[in-house]
Amino acid sequence: MRSSLVICLSIFLTLAGLTLPEVVSAQAKIISPNYIIQMPNFNSGAGIPASSGYRLDTTIGQTAAGLYSSSGYAVRSGFQYIHSIIPFSFSMSNFLINFGTLTTGIPSTLTSTLIVSAGGAGGYKVTARESTALQKTGGQSIPDTLCDALGCTESAAGVWSLATTYGFGYNMSGNDVPSDFINSTYYRHFANASQSQTDQIVMSNANVGRTRTATITYKINVSAVQPAGSYQNKILFTATPSF
Amino acid sequence: MIKNKKQTKTIIWEIDKLLFGFCLVFSILYFGFAQKVHAQTLGLSISPPIDEIMIMPGKEVTRTFTITNDGESGMASIYIVPFRAQGENGNVALDEKNAVTGLSPFASWFSIISPVTSFGEKFYMTGGQTQTVTIKISPGVNAVERDYYFTLLYELDNDIPGGFTPIGPTNQARIGANLLLSISKDGKPVKNPYIAEFSAPKVIDSLGSLIYKIRIGNNGSYVFKSNGKITIKPTFGTSETLNLAPLNIISDSIRSIPCLSGEEMISCQSNHKVLIGIYKSTLSIIPDGEGDPQTKTVTTVAFPFSILFGLILVAATYKIIRKSQKTGKESS
Numbered sequence: 252m253r254s255s256l257v258i259c260l261s262i263f264l265t266l267a268g269l270t271l272p273e274v275v276s277a278q279a280k281i282i283s284p285n286y287i288i289q290m291p292n293f294n295s296g297a298g299i300p301a302s303s304g305y306r307l308d309t310t311i312g313q314t315a316a317g318l319y320s321s322s323g324y325a326v327r328s329g330f331q332y333i334h335s336i337i338p339f340s341f342s343m344s345n346f347l348i349n350f351g352t353l354t355t356g357i358p359s360t361l362t363s364t365l366i367v368s369a370g371g372a373g374g375y376k377v378t379a380r381e382s383t384a385l386q387k388t389g390g391q392s393i394p395d396t397l398c399d400a401l402g403c404t405e406s407a408a409g410v411w412s413l414a415t416t417y418g419f420g421y422n423m424s425g426n427d428v429p430s431d432f433i434n435s436t437y438y439r440h441f442a443n444a445s446q447s448q449t450d451q452i453v454m455s456n457a458n459v460g461r462t463r464t465a466t467i468t469y470k471i472n473v474s475a476v477q478p479a480g481s482y483q484n485k486i487l488f489t490a491t492p493s494f
Numbered sequence: 495m496i497k498n499k500k501q502t503k504t505i506i507w508e509i510d511k512l513l514f515g516f517c518l519v520f521s522i523l524y525f526g527f528a529q530k531v532h533a534q535t536l537g538l539s540i541s542p543p544i545d546e547i548m549i550m551p552g553k554e555v556t557r558t559f560t561i562t563n564d565g566e567s568g569m570a571s572i573y574i575v576p577f578r579a580q581g582e583n584g585n586v587a588l589d590e591k592n593a594v595t596g597l598s599p600f601a602s603w604f605s606i607i608s609p610v611t612s613f614g615e616k617f618y619m620t621g622g623q624t625q626t627v628t629i630k631i632s633p634g635v636n637a638v639e640r641d642y643y644f645t646l647l648y649e650l651d652n653d654i655p656g657g658f659t660p661i662g663p664t665n666q667a668r669i670g671a672n673l674l675l676s677i678s679k680d681g682k683p684v685k686n687p688y689i690a691e692f693s694a695p696k697v698i699d700s701l702g703s704l705i706y707k708i709r710i711g712n713n714g715s716y717v718f719k720s721n722g723k724i725t726i727k728p729t730f731g732t733s734e735t736l737n738l739a740p741l742n743i744i745s746d747s748i749r750s751i752p753c754l755s756g757e758e759m760i761s762c763q764s765n766h767k768v769l770i771g772i773y774k775s776t777l778s779i780i781p782d783g784e785g786d787p788q789t790k791t792v793t794t795v796a797f798p799f800s801i802l803f804g805l806i807l808v809a810a811t812y813k814i815i816r817k818s819q820k821t822g823k824e825s826s
Contacts, residue, residue, distance in 0.1 A: 323555075340537070347664055361662070373584050490667070
């Protein structure tokens with residue numbers, strides 16, 4: 252019995268070693284030096300803040316100018332006022348949204364959680380756009396919602412609460428979301444790339460943000476005349492840090 | 495007795511087999527399928543989030559970015575897209591129509607060295623993988639001396655489980671790092687800042703907050719940092735200094751500038767709890783800490799409105815009480 256347990260434990264540990272992912276953490280790279288000035292004569296050190304936590308050592312003068320003329324470039328990475336170069340990261344739960352079988356006149360909703368860490372950046376924004384309206388092979392589509400009484404667009408949210416209002420749209424709640432999503436009844440439709448609509452901001456903040464979290468709620472409601480089938484599209488989220 | 499011993503041995507052997515089998519099945523199930531719990535997660539990161547490069551025409555520089563895929567495995571690709579400022583908070587507006595491709599005027603300036611050899615070419619990233627992306631920047635000898643702004647985009651198209659046909663959208667994500675590229679022969683480009691706005695309330699209550707609004711503009715062709723400070727000189731008491739956050743102000747743009755406390759960006763406001771008298775506040779900016787400062791002064795008068803109102807209210811209440819007491823005595 253003991254030998255069996257030993258063998259079993261060995262298998263368990265071997266499988267654990269083989270299958271458990273390495274601890275790949277965005278934070279692992281924080282050990283890199285602070286704001287990097289690859290060539291220290293880029294501009295000058297005067298006026299660069301020296302907080303209690305750090306100070307940037309820069310060289311000013313003829314020697315530095317000489318360095319630029321010999322190498323032909325100067326580089327600095329990261330943000331001057333941030334001690335460490337923290338990666339800019341974006342994550343999302345449930346990238347595959349599957350509403351399953353839909354019942355006409357009964358709206359379905361699903362959610363994803365969006366998380367942005369812009370610790371090393373001054374701020375950030377996340378935009379979204381859809382490739383097309385939800386479509387199935389053959390060309391039929393579920394229209395982008397215009398909300399109750401045609402009250403919303405891709406850039407302005409409106410109330411969508413009637414069971415007789417059909418289409419596909421989304422609501423945002425949580426940190427840094429657009430102010431027109433007043434409550435959970437307010438929806439927009441995604442900017443439609445096939446109609447040359449511009450990507451719309453779904454999250455943004457001018458200040459340094461760590462683990463800013465928002466929930467996107469996708470809503471779909473189909474009419475009785477909607478042909479049956481598998482409707483799909485792609486939604487592209489773009490997260491960019493501030494400069 | 496012997497028979498019993500044999501039976502016991504057989505039972506132990508059977509239990510042993512069962513235990514072994516259970517452990518094996520548990521291990522396979524746990525490690526084979528447990529991770530599927532994390533399925534459908536999408537996670538990208540990029541470092542550094544910004545690179546500022548000054549380069550001479552005709553020279554070249556190699557830059558490395560670290561990207562990670564913290565979600566499901568998928569096909570990744572790298573793009574470089576020009577951007578301009580959007581709004582006044584440092585947001586970028588990507589000009590995707592002019593992405594750096596073979597037809598772009600900047601096609602010869604950028605090349606990708608690893609992990610692929612052309613922008614937009616897909617490469618596989620497993621979940622949890624970290625990858626370095628190396629690009630070479632080599633503006634031609636005839637490149638016009640000014641700034642050029644780009645975003646390096648890392649796009650990830652996660653795998654969809656085989657045989658799965660969702661009814662609904664499939665989300666894709668991409669993440670960017672900004673490249674501020676200054677082309678300069680001498681490395682000393684001229685900066686042209688201007689104070690677009692420096693304002694504070696003209697009159698405030700003594701218990702109110704003295705908050706400043708600062709917007710700095712860039713009329714020039716090169717980015718600079720908003721190095722500077724606000725010096726507050728009151729009629730009474732000691733002077734106070736607020737440091738501006740050294741943010742990048744790119745050419746032909748205006749940026750709202752907050753103040754800096756340690757590494758945190760904060761609203762620019764006086765730390766005085768009670769304000770009385772005249773406050774002369776002077777904003778002084780020196781782009782990148784070089785050259786002559788640009789200054790602007792605003793004056794604020796702090797008057798104890800709320801304190802006076804409180805005193806009047808107390809006095810009035812006192813008077814009413816006294817009056818009612820007097821009336822009470824007279825009637826009795």
